[in-house]
Amino acid sequence: MRKIALLLTLFAPLAAAQDFATSFKSTVVTDGIYMLDGEDGFGGGNVGLLTGDEYVVLIDDAMAPTVPALIEAATELAGRPVDFVINTHVHGDHVGGNEFVAKDGAIIVAHDNIRKRMSDDPELNTGPGALPVLTFSDAVTFHVNDREALVVHIEEAHTDGDAAILFRGDNVIFAGDVMFNGLFPYIDLDNGGSVAGYIAGQKKLIEMADDDTTIVPGHGPLAKKTDLERNLAVLIDSRDRVKALVDKGMSEEDIVVANPLALYHDDYNWGFISTERMTRTLIRSLTSKQVEP
Numbered sequence: 001m002r003k004i005a006l007l008l009t010l011f012a013p014l015a016a017a018q019d020f021a022t023s024f025k026s027t028v029v030t031d032g033i034y035m036l037d038g039e040d041g042f043g044g045g046n047v048g049l050l051t052g053d054e055y056v057v058l059i060d061d062a063m064a065p066t067v068p069a070l071i072e073a074a075t076e077l078a079g080r081p082v083d084f085v086i087n088t089h090v091h092g093d094h095v096g097g098n099e100f101v102a103k104d105g106a107i108i109v110a111h112d113n114i115r116k117r118m119s120d121d122p123e124l125n126t127g128p129g130a131l132p133v134l135t136f137s138d139a140v141t142f143h144v145n146d147r148e149a150l151v152v153h154i155e156e157a158h159t160d161g162d163a164a165i166l167f168r169g170d171n172v173i174f175a176g177d178v179m180f181n182g183l184f185p186y187i188d189l190d191n192g193g194s195v196a197g198y199i200a201g202q203k204k205l206i207e208m209a210d211d212d213t214t215i216v217p218g219h220g221p222l223a224k225k226t227d228l229e230r231n232l233a234v235l236i237d238s239r240d241r242v243k244a245l246v247d248k249g250m251s252e253e254d255i256v257v258a259n260p261l262a263l264y265h266d267d268y269n270w271g272f273i274s275t276e277r278m279t280r281t282l283i284r285s286l287t288s289k290q291v292e293p
C-alpha cells in the first residue's frame, strides 16, 4: 500500500515546481458536462462534473490540498453541492478529496477493490467519509438529470479497481487513468494493474466509442477515438519492442541502456512516467508470473 504514498511523493516534484492548484478551470465537454483541472498549478487527475436539475455528480475529486478550489469551481457551475462522487480508481490524485466532499453530503461510489485498498491505506483512509459507501463489482448505471451514465469496471488495467463512465446519450466517455492522452501511461503493477489488462481495457474503450465520441482522459487534454487508438498503438509497439529484447535474454539494465522506446521519447516521456520507467514497467510485466496474451 506504500505505493500510493509513493505516487504522491513522485508527483510532489511536479507539484513543487508549479505548486498545487488554488483554482480550477472548466472545459465544456457537452451541455451540462464539464472537465475540471488545475488552472494555476497541479490539480490532480482530470475531474468530471455533471450538472442538472436533480443531481450534481463529480467524477473523481483530485487531492486534499486542491479540493477546496475544486469544490468552489464545481459548486459555482452546478449552483449547489455535489450529490455523488464516482471514483475511477484508488490513486490519491483522484480520490484525495473524498473525505471533504462527503462532509458536504456527497455519496462516494466506487469499485469494490477501491474500497478494499483504501481501507488498508492510512494515507487514503483519512477519516469519516473518505471510503466509498456504495461499491459495485462489474457495472452500475446512474439515471440522473434525464441522462444515463454507465459506470463499467475495467479489469486489471491501470489498477484492479478502474472504472470508465459512458454517458450514452451524450457520447462522452470518462476513461479515468486507462488513458493518459499523449503521455506514457502509468500501469500500477503493485495495485493490481497489468500491461495486458491495460491494452485490453483500451480496446474495450475503443469499442465503446465512435468517431464523434469525446473521451476525457485521466490526465492530458480531451481526446477523440483516434487519439486513444494512437496511444494504444504506441503501448502495443512499446511492449513488442521490449519483449523482443527480453526474449533475447537481455538483462533489465542492458535493455534500459539499449533504450528500445527512444523513438517515443520526445512525444511521450513526462515527469512521472519517464521513458526509462515505462521500459522498466514493461520488462517487469513481461517477466512476471502474470500470463501475457
Ligand SMILES: [Zn+2]
Pocket: 089, 091, 094, 158, 177, 186
Ligand atoms: Zn492513477
